[in-house]
Amino acid sequence: MKELQERIVQDGKVLSASVLKVDAFLNHQVDPQLTMKIGERFAQLFADEKITKVLTIEASGIHFALATSFALGVPFVYAKKKKAVTLTEEVYSAPVHSFTRQETYQISVSKQYLSPDDRVLIVDDFLATGAALIGLTQIIKDANAHLVGIGAVIEKSFQEGRRLLEQAGVRIESLARIASMSPEGIQFIQAETV
Ligand code: G4P
Ligand code: NA
Ligand code: NA
Numbered sequence: 001m002k003e004l005q006e007r008i009v010q011d012g013k014v015l016s017a018s019v020l021k022v023d024a025f026l027n028h029q030v031d032p033q034l035t036m037k038i039g040e041r042f043a044q045l046f047a048d049e050k051i052t053k054v055l056t057i058e059a060s061g062i063h064f065a066l067a068t069s070f071a072l073g074v075p076f077v078y079a080k081k082k083k084a085v086t087l088t089e090e091v092y093s094a095p096v097h098s099f100t101r102q103e104t105y106q107i108s109v110s111k112q113y114l115s116p117d118d119r120v121l122i123v124d125d126f127l128a129t130g131a132a133l134i135g136l137t138q139i140i141k142d143a144n145a146h147l148v149g150i151g152a153v154i155e156k157s158f159q160e161g162r163r164l165l166e167q168a169g170v171r172i173e174s175l176a177r178i179a180s181m182s183p184e185g186i187q188f189i190q191a192e193t194v
Helices: 002-011 032-045 062-072 131-142 161-167
Strands: 053-057 076-079 091-098 103-110 119-127 146-156 172-182 185-188
Touching (some): 002 032, 002 146, 032 146, 032 172, 053 062, 053 131, 062 076, 062 119, 091 131, 119 131, 119 161, 131 161, 161 172
Parallel strands (some): 053 076, 119 146, 146 172
Antiparallel strands (some): 091 103, 172 185
16 A cells, blocks of 8 residues: 555654554554555455454554444454453453563453354454464454454564465455565565555
């Protein structure tokens, strides 16, 4: 997505060879117009898939799931990282290992909100190591729902997430694919035309 790539170049800050700060428009302060366009783009890419639900993980996936599900006309669900006191019903859960924080945490979704009839699109802000996204695919599998694919806003293609998920047969659509980056600049896999 051309506008997204331009915005990453303009307002993103490369903190190291592996960490991109996009706080100014994507995951702290949020640009609502850009967010809605991202949702429309995911809806367009997966238009033929008869999606019934969008699934993400708190916190930075939520606004993209909202935009995508709004464009598709279906609900979205976000996996919780901590078990809420009101979450008394049964849940599907999966462990996620965070490489950045070197800890494992549980993500969970109430069994009420995923069923074998669901055709699910996963949406998230980053595709990096893939740990969180693989946890979400596990939850979909446990629910016997159908995973249609993954929409990632930014993919760091030099990390192993895409490879791991493609090995599992998952369709991935990323709107900006970063081949490499350094404080001197960001190289995308391809220049977008749309
Ligand atoms: P992941 O690939 O499965 O996301 O796992 P990883 O352990 O690599 O990433 C941990 C968290 O850091 C994730 O957020 C992920 O979205 C985020 N992240 C990964 N790479 C980058 C990056 O280059 N820049 C920024 N800004 N974030 C990155 P999370 O744990 O889901 O937390 P939240 O922010 O959604 O609450
Ligand atoms: Na995230
Ligand atoms: Na994040």
